[in-house]
Amino acid sequence: MNAQENKQLVQEGYQLFQRGDIAGMLMRCHDDVDWISPETELAPFSGTFHGKQGLAEFFTKLNASLQAIRFEPQEFIAEGEKVVAVGQATWLVKPTGQQFDTPWIHVFTLRDGKIARIQAVTDTAASERAFRTGQTAQASTGSQLHH
Numbered sequence: 282m283n284a285q286e287n288k289q290l291v292q293e294g295y296q297l298f299q300r301g302d303i304a305g306m307l308m309r310c311h312d313d314v315d316w317i318s319p320e321t322e323l324a325p326f327s328g329t330f331h332g333k334q335g336l337a338e339f340f341t342k343l344n345a346s347l348q349a350i351r352f353e354p355q356e357f358i359a360e361g362e363k364v365v366a367v368g369q370a371t372w373l374v375k376p377t378g379q380q381f382d383t384p385w386i387h388v389f390t391l392r393d394g395k396i397a398r399i400q401a402v403t404d405t406a407a408s409e410r411a412f413r414t415g416q417t418a419q420a421s422t423g424s425q426l427h428h
Contacts, residue, residue: 288359323412
């Protein structure tokens with residue numbers, strides 16, 4: 282697949298995620314797909330997940346912990362087998378009732394027309410604050426991305 286086809290596949294994956302069709306999204310992934318995100322002490326969905334079953338576990342943990350108030354992919358950059366998605370999100374942490382805003386970047390590696398790897402970069406400080414009960418969790422506009 283060329284860069285534009287890869288970009289389209291990733292965009293379709295986001296549409297499926299936003300509709301809650303995780304099974305449809307997983308169909309666009311390799312059996313040995315990797316999800317890699319920053320390890321954080323309080324977020325049960327942080328870290329590395331391997332394979333379609335691992336990715337399904339990631340989304341189950343994410344859904345149990347967070348509700349997307351706003352999830353906006355804003356820009357897609359594609360070159361060869363890489364697609365970079367840049368966006369903004371506002372999340373509600375279900376256990377604490379806290380909300381936080383965060384910019385995010387997802388770097389996709391595609392192989393044979395399927396997603397083989399996803400590396401996520403986000404503001405881990407904002408999410409950790411939101412997972413702590415009773416603390417203000419709004420990310421500042423100039424917050425740094427961590428990976």
